[in-house]
Amino acid sequence: MSKQPLLEIERLRVSFQIEGAYYAAVDDVSLVIEENEVVALVGESGCGKSALALSIMGLHPPEKTKVEGRLLFKGTNLLSLSVSELNRIRGKEIGMIFQDPLTALNPLMTVGRQIEESMNYHLRLPAEEKKKRTIRLLERVGIPEPEKVYHRYPHELSGGMRQRVVIAIAIACEPSLLIADEPTTALDVTIQAQIMELLKELQRQMKTSIILITHDLGVVAEMADRVAVMYAGEIVELADVDTIFHRPLHPYTRSLLQSIPSAQVKKDRLHVIQGIVPPLHKLPRRGCRFQPRISWIGAEQHELEPQLREVEPGHWVRCTCYRHFHFPDDQMTREVDYGAS
Numbered sequence: 001m002s003k004q005p006l007l008e009i010e011r012l013r014v015s016f017q018i019e020g021a022y023y024a025a026v027d028d029v030s031l032v033i034e035e036n037e038v039v040a041l042v043g044e045s046g047c048g049k050s051a052l053a054l055s056i057m058g059l060h061p062p063e064k065t066k067v068e069g070r071l072l073f074k075g076t077n078l079l080s081l082s083v084s085e086l087n088r089i090r091g092k093e094i095g096m097i098f099q100d101p102l103t104a105l106n107p108l109m110t111v112g113r114q115i116e117e118s119m120n121y122h123l124r125l126p127a128e129e130k131k132k133r134t135i136r137l138l139e140r141v142g143i144p145e146p147e148k149v150y151h152r153y154p155h156e157l158s159g160g161m162r163q164r165v166v167i168a169i170a171i172a173c174e175p176s177l178l179i180a181d182e183p184t185t186a187l188d189v190t191i192q193a194q195i196m197e198l199l200k201e202l203q204r205q206m207k208t209s210i211i212l213i214t215h216d217l218g219v220v221a222e223m224a225d226r227v228a229v230m231y232a233g234e235i236v237e238l239a240d241v242d243t244i245f246h247r248p249l250h251p252y253t254r255s256l257l258q259s260i261p262s263a264q265v266k267k268d269r270l271h272v273i274q275g276i277v278p279p280l281h282k283l284p285r286r287g288c289r290f291q292p293r294i295s296w297i298g299a300e301q302h303e304l305e306p307q308l309r310e311v312e313p314g315h316w317v318r319c320t321c322y323r324h325f326h327f328p329d330d331q332m333t334r335e336v337d338y339g340a341s
């Protein structure tokens with residue numbers, strides 16, 4: 001019998017209420033996260049990455065959000081749990097690292113107490129043991145003088161140190177799944193690299209699975225095992241990291257990759273993906289959602305109801321338009337020859 005995946009996202013739809021009607025920000029997304037696997041979710045702002053992550057944590061306010069489908073975590077559907085049942089899993093089995101450490105931390109509570117809070121809820125250890133464990137955790141996330149930092153307040157720490165504290169809270173109960181939503185966007189570039197290095201090292205030690213949400217394709221190349229590329233609420237391409245970087249097929253994935261600056265290949269100008277992800281209430285709900293942004297590919301080259309299809313083992317692509325895609329600028333067409341026919 002094959003092993004049960006850690007998380008199975010099945011036909012997930014997350015819809016927000018806007019002026020009385022519901023619009024899906026995540027639309028029919030299915031994705032499996034295995035144990036000890038890092039899956040990156042990439043895509044422009046507004047593609048639905050955070051909406052997906054927050055639904056796994058059960059953090060959408062139910063009055064204004066509809067979450068449909070199934071989220072099977074170790075076989076249990078998170079969407080069918082009561083708040084108290086979910087609380088037993090959140091923070092213990094699934095940890096989350098948010099974008100901005102300043103808003104993720106309580107300014108009125110010392111670092112030590114904040115880390116211990118999550119242990120209080122899930123582990124119920126004697127005070128002495130809790131403190132020892134907290135100091136060990138601070139050490140583990142690379143905080144110097146952990147005994148002193150234990151008594152400090154968030155505003156007394158630098159941004160990078162604060163994000164280390166947020167990571168310590170997220171891993172305090174050794175979760176089997178971590179969701180990291182743009183964990184470094186709020187930090188300086190040099191600090192970003194250190195924090196990603198820390199996450200990578202912790203992942204290696206703890207064998208935690210990670211859903212990594214990021215705009216930074218460099219980070220994806222460094223950390224991810226597989227990549228799900230999202231556009232307008234849908235996964236448009238899914239494959240292992242090498243395939244995404246070396247044999248991308250979907251026009252959106254190829255455009256994202258073309259827009260990365262490269263020190264090796266000097267280009268006169270970077271490729272810019274024309275247009276924007278439309279707002280929710282204006283998203284095309286039928287046909288290929290990327291069609292308006294690649295207007296030089298005729299409508300007849302797109303599928304009417306594009307599905308994710310496995311084009312080679314483990315490599316999934318939505319819509320057959322990728323077979324006809326070329327960059328509008330000839331030079332780029334010559335630069336990239338993916339041989340898709």
Ligand SMILES: Nc1ncnc2c1ncn2[C@@H]1O[C@H](COP(=O)(O)OP(=O)(O)OP(=O)(O)O)[C@@H](O)[C@H]1O
Binds near residue numbers: 018025045
């Ligand atoms: N609470 C909400 N109410 C209404 N619309 C929302 C809400 N939260 C998100 N949206 C909309 O849902 C869509 C997806 O948003 P989401 O934040 O998931 O995108 P994202 O890919 O995570 O972007 P970013 O990279 O900027 O975080 C966007 O159009 C956004 O405006």
